[in-house]
Amino acid sequence: MTRKRPRLRGRTTGLLYHLEQAGPGGATAADLAARTGMRPRQAAARLRWLAIGRLVRYVADAERWQLTDDAMFKEPAK
16 A cells, blocks of 8 residues: 655744754754744644655654754756
């Protein structure tokens, strides 16, 4: 069974951009919620939805969310 990629809305895309700004170490759902103006439960739900589409991953040891591929925010080399 193949999974569909999540449909990205404005606030969800904003969450990805804030996660990219957090750097390679990632950020907690509470930190991202504070940056985006969401409630922590909303941010966590969106992050779990993005994890289904394999856009983010949760690192349990550090208790942080990270982008699986930050190349989506980098301009391609010319």
